[in-house]
Amino acid sequence: MPFFPATALPGKAGRLLFTCAIGSVCTVVICNALHRPHVPSLDKDDAPAVSLRQPAVPAPGQFVGPPTPVRITESATVHETFSDTAQSLGIDTDTIATLTEAFAGNVDLRRDLRQGDTLSVIYDRPQSEPLAVRLTTGSSSHDVFLYRDSNGETRYYSKDGDSTKPAFSRYPLAFTRVSSDFSLRRLDPVTHRWQSHDGVDLAAPSGTPVHATAQGTVTFVGRQTGYGKVVMLENPPPYSTVYAHLSRFAKGIRNGDTVKRGQVIGYVGETGWATGPHLHYEVRIGDIAMDPLTVELPGDDRLHGEERRRFAKEAESLSAELAG
Numbered sequence: 499m500p501f502f503p504a505t506a507l508p509g510k511a512g513r514l515l516f517t518c519a520i521g522s523v524c525t526v527v528i529c530n531a532l533h534r535p536h537v538p539s540l541d542k543d544d545a546p547a548v549s550l551r552q553p554a555v556p557a558p559g560q561f562v563g564p565p566t567p568v569r570i571t572e573s574a575t576v577h578e579t580f581s582d583t584a585q586s587l588g589i590d591t592d593t594i595a596t597l598t599e600a601f602a603g604n605v606d607l608r609r610d611l612r613q614g615d616t617l618s619v620i621y622d623r624p625q626s627e628p629l630a631v632r633l634t635t636g637s638s639s640h641d642v643f644l645y646r647d648s649n650g651e652t653r654y655y656s657k658d659g660d661s662t663k664p665a666f667s668r669y670p671l672a673f674t675r676v677s678s679d680f681s682l683r684r685l686d687p688v689t690h691r692w693q694s695h696d697g698v699d700l701a702a703p704s705g706t707p708v709h710a711t712a713q714g715t716v717t718f719v720g721r722q723t724g725y726g727k728v729v730m731l732e733n734p735p736p737y738s739t740v741y742a743h744l745s746r747f748a749k750g751i752r753n754g755d756t757v758k759r760g761q762v763i764g765y766v767g768e769t770g771w772a773t774g775p776h777l778h779y780e781v782r783i784g785d786i787a788m789d790p791l792t793v794e795l796p797g798d799d800r801l802h803g804e805e806r807r808r809f810a811k812e813a814e815s816l817s818a819e820l821a822g
């Protein structure tokens with residue numbers, strides 16, 4: 499932390515002097531500068547002194563604060579996976595999971611990484627979460643920056659303070675009604691057997707466009723028993739989605755294609771086991787089918803106002819450091 503109680507002034511017991519040994523750190527740290535420790539003030543006329551440059555040299559026997567953060571920039575070349583590379587830079591597994599999610603909005607970490615791509619990080623050691631991370635793939639680079647909220651929760655944002663979490667739409671089409679809910683056990687109208695219904699049925703006229711609810715990669719486009727004409731998408735982890743009973747597919751859509759959120763992938767129909775035109779829509783988290791109407795979806799939690807401006811300014815400095 500750039501500001502911390504480092505010394506008590508001789509003869510002024512209880513008074514805290516905030517110091518920072520590395521002046522440059524104070525100007526660029528994102529999270530800490532926003533959340534300085536509360537400064538106890540004994541009286542208004544004699545407020546605690548704040549110094550950016552005074553070195554923290556405690557006299558013998560005096561209280562010694564946490565170690566002065568040391569700014570470190572490190573890079574590694576991608577050889578195997580993103581995760582391996584991040585690990586080689588000393589990033590812990592929880593943070594790797596957070597970063598994987600943060601980058602998933604811009605990079606498909608399973609497909610887009612190539613030998614020779616680089617991962618660069620800025621740390622304020624001993625903090626374990628990097629302040630800034632840059633993933634360079636080919637000629638493009640993607641940056642994320644750490645933000646710590648007032649509860650101490652950390653998230654990564656884009657340089658402008660926008661959420662790095664990919665946004666999801668709740669509904670893939672304009673539908674007239676939910677004709678069948680998600681349920682663990684229902685009497686299937688076609689097979690007349692009791693079975694689970696792993697999605698929702700959204701009634702709409704044949705030919706209504708069906709949109710991808712989030713960006714993703716097409717893992718299946720074709721016909722399957724029951725589903726009829728179906729498109730399956732692998733969305734940013736851990737999500738995947740299924741769009742079934744389509745009358746036809748969007749022109750040119752192929753296995754392995756990348757689709758954007760909102761892109762038309764097909765049209766409502768009643769192919770497969772359907773008793774009328776509707777979209778059968780599934781959302782899975784890992785292998786578990788969730789109720790698409792209630793499942794928690796990554797939302798838009800961008801920063802606002804002064805907080806956003808300050809964040810963007812500090813991210814700009816860190817970005818320049820990453821460019822080195």
Ligand SMILES: [Zn+2]
Nearest residue numbers: 697698699778
């Ligand atoms: Zn259904």
